[in-house]
Amino acid sequence: MRELALWLAMSKRQREVAMRRMDALAGWKPEEGSGEPAAAAAAAGLKKNHSYEMAKAWRAAPSLASVEVLTAAPRARVSDYDHAVGAHVTTAFDEVSANGGIVISEVVERLAVLAAADLGQIPSFATLRRKVLEEQRRRERRTRPGVHLNFDCCAFTMANLDRPERTAFAIVDRRTQLVLGAALGDARRAGHGYGLAAGDALRRIGTGSLKEVAWAERLEQTELVTGLDDGLLKIGVEAAWAELPVVQPAGKPGRYLRRAAGDRMGRMLFLSADRLAKSTGGDAQEAEDAVDDAARLQVEVEIHNAAILPDLEGDPASGPSAGLIAALEFFARRPHHRPSEQPEPA
Incomplete structure (x- = not known):
C-alpha cells in the first residue's frame, strides 16, 4: 500500500523516469560483474556519482522512494513550534468554556497568551486560529456519525x-468530519458525481475502512450543494417522494469540505467556487485518463479518515441506520442526465 500511494502520487512523466531508473539499477549488479557503472548511470539518466548513491539506497530498500522522482511537497510540516502551540489549545478551550459557551475568537486570544508564555513570542493569528479550529473539529467528533450528511x-x-x-464530489458526515464517499466528476453533472460518491460510501461502509464504526441510530438531515447541475434543484421533492429524511439544496461549493478539513485535505488544495466550471470533466477519453487521479483522491480520503477514526467509537455490530443506507442507495441509483440531455416526458 505504501508503494501504491507513492506510485499514485507520481505524474506520468515521473513514472517513466522511475521505471527507467529501476530498470538500470536492477540490471547493474557490480558484485556479479554485470554491467558498467557509466552505462548504468547513462541508462538511468544520472551522473555517475549520483547513480552510485541511488544504487546503494536501492539495495538497502528497493522502493519507489529510493529512485528520487517524487517531488511532491510533504503532506504536512509539523514543527516543534506547532507542537508547542498545540500543547496549549486544549487548556485554552477548557478555560474559555468554563465561562460559558465557546467563542472561537476568545479561545484564540487565550491560546495566544498561553503559547507566548511558553515560546517567548506570540504566534501568528493564522497559526493560532488553525490550531483552534482543528481542536474544535476534534471535539465535535465525540458523537456517532450518520445523523447529518x-x-x-x-x-x-x-x-x-x-x-x-x-472537481471532487464528497459525502461528509457533519458531526465527525468523516468523508463517507468521494469521486471525481463534472460540476455540470453533479447528480452523477454524487451518485459515484454514494456508491463509494456504500463500499466503504460495507467492506471498507468504515465497516467497524459505531453509527447513529437515525439519519435526520441532508444538505446538498447543487454545483452547476440544475437538475438537483428539485432534489428535496424527489427525496420526499422516496420517503427519505429532509434533503435540502444548499449554497456555495466547497463550504462543507472546508468545514471538515480546512483549505486542504492532505495534498488536496481546495479552490474557490468560481473555478468549478473550469474543473469540469470532458469526453470519454478524459474519463479514462482520470483513473489515476480518482485513485489519488481515494488515497487522500483514506488518510483524512484515518486521523479521525481513533476518536470515534467502534462497534461493528451497530451497523449504519436504514435511513442512511436508503439515502446513499437513492443517490447511487438515481438516473442522471448529461447537460444536453432531457428526460423523456412521462
Whole structure:
C-alpha cells in the first residue's frame, strides 16, 4: 500500500523516469560483474556519482522512494513550534468554556497568551486560529456519525494530477468530519458525481475502512450543494417522494469540505467556487485518463479518515441506520442526465 500511494502520487512523466531508473539499477549488479557503472548511470539518466548513491539506497530498500522522482511537497510540516502551540489549545478551550459557551475568537486570544508564555513570542493569528479550529473539529467528533450528511463538490488541485484541476464530489458526515464517499466528476453533472460518491460510501461502509464504526441510530438531515447541475434543484421533492429524511439544496461549493478539513485535505488544495466550471470533466477519453487521479483522491480520503477514526467509537455490530443506507442507495441509483440531455416526458 505504501508503494501504491507513492506510485499514485507520481505524474506520468515521473513514472517513466522511475521505471527507467529501476530498470538500470536492477540490471547493474557490480558484485556479479554485470554491467558498467557509466552505462548504468547513462541508462538511468544520472551522473555517475549520483547513480552510485541511488544504487546503494536501492539495495538497502528497493522502493519507489529510493529512485528520487517524487517531488511532491510533504503532506504536512509539523514543527516543534506547532507542537508547542498545540500543547496549549486544549487548556485554552477548557478555560474559555468554563465561562460559558465557546467563542472561537476568545479561545484564540487565550491560546495566544498561553503559547507566548511558553515560546517567548506570540504566534501568528493564522497559526493560532488553525490550531483552534482543528481542536474544535476534534471535539465535535465525540458523537456517532450518520445523523447529518453534507453533499459537497469543490474544485481542487494537487501535485502531480494528470490535469491541473479536478472537481471532487464528497459525502461528509457533519458531526465527525468523516468523508463517507468521494469521486471525481463534472460540476455540470453533479447528480452523477454524487451518485459515484454514494456508491463509494456504500463500499466503504460495507467492506471498507468504515465497516467497524459505531453509527447513529437515525439519519435526520441532508444538505446538498447543487454545483452547476440544475437538475438537483428539485432534489428535496424527489427525496420526499422516496420517503427519505429532509434533503435540502444548499449554497456555495466547497463550504462543507472546508468545514471538515480546512483549505486542504492532505495534498488536496481546495479552490474557490468560481473555478468549478473550469474543473469540469470532458469526453470519454478524459474519463479514462482520470483513473489515476480518482485513485489519488481515494488515497487522500483514506488518510483524512484515518486521523479521525481513533476518536470515534467502534462497534461493528451497530451497523449504519436504514435511513442512511436508503439515502446513499437513492443517490447511487438515481438516473442522471448529461447537460444536453432531457428526460423523456412521462
